[in-house]
Amino acid sequence: GSPEDGVSLCCPGWSWPPTPGLRLAHGTTTLAFRFRHGVIAAADTRSSCGSYVACPASCKVIPVHQHLLGTTSGTSADCATWYRVLQRELRLRELREGQLPSVASAAKLLSAMMSRYRGLDLCVATALCGWDRSGPMLFYVYSDGTRLQGNIFSVGSGSPYAYGVLDRGYRYDMSTQEAYALARCAVAHATHRDAYSGGSVDLFHVRESGWEHVSRSDACVLYMEFSGSAP
Amino acid sequence: MASRYDRAITVFSPDGHLFQVEYAQEAVKKGSTAVGIRGTNIVVLGVEKKSVAKLQDERTVRKICALDDHVCMAFAGLTADARVVINRARVECQSHKLTVEDPVTVEYITRFIATLKQKYTQSNGRRPFGISALIVGFDDDGIPRLYQTDPSGTYHAWKANAIGRSAKTVREFLEKNYTEDAIASDNEAIKLAIKALLEVVQSGGKNIELAIIRRNQPLKVTLWEAEADGSREVRSSKLT
Numbered sequence: 496g497s498p499e500d501g502v503s504l505c506c507p508g509w510s511w512p513p514t515p516g517l518r519l520a521h522g523t524t525t526l527a528f529r530f531r532h533g534v535i536a537a538a539d540t541r542s543s544c545g546s547y548v549a550c551p552a553s554c555k556v557i558p559v560h561q562h563l564l565g566t567t568s569g570t571s572a573d574c575a576t577w578y579r580v581l582q583r584e585l586r587l588r589e590l591r592e593g594q595l596p597s598v599a600s601a602a603k604l605l606s607a608m609m610s611r612y613r614g615l616d617l618c619v620a621t622a623l624c625g626w627d628r629s630g631p632m633l634f635y636v637y638s639d640g641t642r643l644q645g646n647i648f649s650v651g652s653g654s655p656y657a658y659g660v661l662d663r664g665y666r667y668d669m670s671t672q673e674a675y676a677l678a679r680c681a682v683a684h685a686t687h688r689d690a691y692s693g694g695s696v697d698l699f700h701v702r703e704s705g706w707e708h709v710s711r712s713d714a715c716v717l718y719m720e721f722s723g724s725a726p
Numbered sequence: 727m728a729s730r731y732d733r734a735i736t737v738f739s740p741d742g743h744l745f746q747v748e749y750a751q752e753a754v755k756k757g758s759t760a761v762g763i764r765g766t767n768i769v770v771l772g773v774e775k776k777s778v779a780k781l782q783d784e785r786t787v788r789k790i791c792a793l794d795d796h797v798c799m800a801f802a803g804l805t806a807d808a809r810v811v812i813n814r815a816r817v818e819c820q821s822h823k824l825t826v827e828d829p830v831t832v833e834y835i836t837r838f839i840a841t842l843k844q845k846y847t848q849s850n851g852r853r854p855f856g857i858s859a860l861i862v863g864f865d866d867d868g869i870p871r872l873y874q875t876d877p878s879g880t881y882h883a884w885k886a887n888a889i890g891r892s893a894k895t896v897r898e899f900l901e902k903n904y905t906e907d908a909i910a911s912d913n914e915a916i917k918l919a920i921k922a923l924l925e926v927v928q929s930g931g932k933n934i935e936l937a938i939i940r941r942n943q944p945l946k947v948t949l950w951e952a953e954a955d956g957s958r959e960v961r962s963s964k965l966t
């Protein structure tokens with residue numbers, strides 16, 4: 496039944512059986528963009544379950560291997576599971592072929608694996624950020640099998656706000672510091688307006704030498720710093 | 727003694743032989759010769775074209791086959807077996823592109839063919855494939871490669887090799903004549919392949935077929951008339 500039936504539920508806004516389109520943990524802001532010096536991945540850290548904050552300090556950027564990261568959005572459990580499967584698949588191929596598959600291959604493998612479960616309520620919306628033989632590379636993969644290459648992606652309930660900032664400030668030839676500032680600014684603005692995003696802002700950078708966790712900063716503090724100046 | 731152990735190939739003989747595999751290798755030695763040469767910017771496959779019956783359309787006798795745009799192979803041994811292997815390899819080349827977006831590397835498809843051949847040496851009720859294959863091509867990194875597989879399912883990389891009838895003679899010729907100078911230019915590499923085949927083919931007939939892949943260029947197949955003092959190209963055709 497639904498909450499009106501008087502059934503006591505620990506998670507407000509949750510109903511059983513799950514209605515189609517129910518988003519248990521889609522409340523998030525993640526973004527990734529590709530520029531000359533690599534790929535930037537940034538995300539907020541609030542895990543929400545309806546209007547309940549399940550975790551204020553979760554990490555939504557999952558490392559796959561030394562040169563590949565994934566931003567996660569959708570159902571956290573699905574994301575975690577499929578990333579482990581992807582890690583396994585890529586490691587096996589690395590052992591067989593003597594080299595890691597490209598980011599395009601990894602995205603293809605992930606989308607093919609998930610498209611087999613289409614219609615079964617998998618919800619994984621992820622941006623694969625990596626550096627391979629063709630340089631910095633960014634792919635968006637969704638659990639219905641969508642796979643898109645691009646320069647900028649933002650996923651989650653806060654993505655419209657993040658896109659506003661990103662589209663305004665993005666240039667392929669940015670310096671690394673400019674890129675960090677742009678990413679932090681975009682997520683901070685999204686957390687300011689989106690109720691389901693907040694906590695802190697994680698920032699990752701994938702370079703030629705591998706990925707690096709640049710910083711985790713409080714979202715409110717960041718927004719205060721940025722709100723004075725235009726992005 | 728041997729006859730008791732060559733009934734089913736899943737059985738080892740007491741002294742460690744798989745007789746069916748060895749018999750398959752004998753079948754390969756009866757096939758027409760094929761030679762492969764890895765140059766600096768070119769890979770060459772040459773095959774001896776056996777003479778065909780008067781009424782037979784010789785263009786349908788194909789011993790060099792493209793597996794993908796950038797890989798091709800020649801074989802020695804049972805033509806029917808080769809057809810099956812080539813078909814499986816072609817399907818695998820496209821499946822690989824579908825799954826991982828990248829074309830196969832020459833080593834990958836060689837390993838696939840070798841694994842396929844090995845499976846047939848370890849299955850009940852099946853016999854090994856009676857072919858050895860020479861697989862050539864360029865990978866994405868631009869490096870030319872030549873691999874050879876045999877009926878047992880092993881594969882190795884080579885600078886130059888020969889399979890089929892009188893392979894030993896041709897290989898000895900190549901060992902003597904394969905030098906850095908000999909493969910310095912594309913034409914030199916082609917000449918080396920023709921000279922190697924001239925060790926075993928009759929000169930004066932249209933009986934050498936060459937396949938050439940240059941880096942970043944499509945495969946080219948040409949028919950040559952072998953003369954003792956030089957060879958001339960008779961006809962070029964696109965490989966289908």
